[in-house]
Amino acid sequence: MSDYQNIRLEYAPPVAKLTLARGDKLNPLNWSTIKELKGAVAEIEGHDDIDFVILTGEGRAFSAGGDLEGYIHLYAHPNEFRAFLNDFFEMLNSIEAARAIWIAAVNGPCVAGGIELLLACDMAVAADTAKISDGHLNFGQLPGAGGSQRLPRAIGMLRAKHLMLTGEMIFAEQAERWGLVTIVAPAAELLSRVDALVRDMQGKSRVGLKGMKKLANMTLFEPYEHGLKLEMDYVHTYATTEPDATEGLMAFKEKRAPAFKGPRSGDWK
Structure with missing residues (x-):
């Protein structure tokens, strides 16, 4: 297990499990967490024996998104905000381009920056109790790490605009129908369902x-x-x-x- 403050990274080759570990705060994607995620992706890429990464959240949420209070400071300091956006953008791109197969195990609310993180993964499995929302406009925000580009590619323009313009929270079953996740599992069986998916892929080249x-x-x-x-x-x-x-x-x-x-x-x- 590697030493991080906001995430946990555990290895059981050929699988790594990466957990957002601020469950008491619904796993916010603040700048320090994004930097740790960026470092973790690079670390995992350095392990040739890792073929799969399971990404999930601690506690009752996957991720409630960005640290909105922290944005107050960043918006007042444009150079810092640009550096933050660059780190977030590069972290998500590195997941998308990674050698390993990344699977989002969506255990609970997945909102705003959380949905951007989900969209960078290769697959997504959701608990039947999970809820997903773009949510940016609910607080007057816009996506800045690729969400506006990845979401229409994932579920089509009309559905993506619906989620982005309304900020509506949808349940896992609707997310599955729309193609935002591909499997919905009982909450208690989420990780075992993801493990079974990984075992099946381990038989492939x-x-x-x-x-x-x-x-x-x-x-x-x-x-x-x-x-x-x-x-x-x-x-x-x-x-x-x-x-x-x-x-x-x-x-x-x-x-x-x-x-x-x-x-x-x-x-x-």
Whole structure:
């Protein structure tokens, strides 16, 4: 377990569990927490034996969002506020671009900055008691770390505008229908459901998982036609250089479980 003040980071390879650990305050994303999260992402990326990260909150909330009282000071000091935004932006981007698969385990209220954190993850599983809201406009705020761009891509423009313009809080079941989360589990079973999801993915090729994440993320950054070409080039390299690609075919042919071995050398990009 690493030494942080606002978060807990625990390792059980191939899984790391990252917990927002200010449950008494509903796990606010203040600047010090964001800096710790940024450091934790970099730390996890340095562990080649970590393929999955479970991100959750302590107590009854995932995260109630930013530290609104702290913003009073930041708004009066524009250079500090810009540095804060840069840290928040870079932290979320580093999760999105990480080698590991990040899974948000939404255990309770997930609001404003909390939804921005959720949207940077690769998957989201919610407790049936969880509630999710953009919530920025409820206090006259705007998203500043990518939420206005990621939310429409995740659930479509009309639904995203509904959440952003109304600040409405939706229950987990509606979030699932809208595609904001993909699994809803009883609150007492949330982490065990996430663990089962991780165990299922552990049977996949490590290098294939990372490659699939990279391909999916291309849709966020590349024009459609260019993305199609990049996918073709990417799969050509994977299929012709990585043993896992051929191993999967041989396992199918021989009617056995595949024995994936990971990247041929180093970490396949």
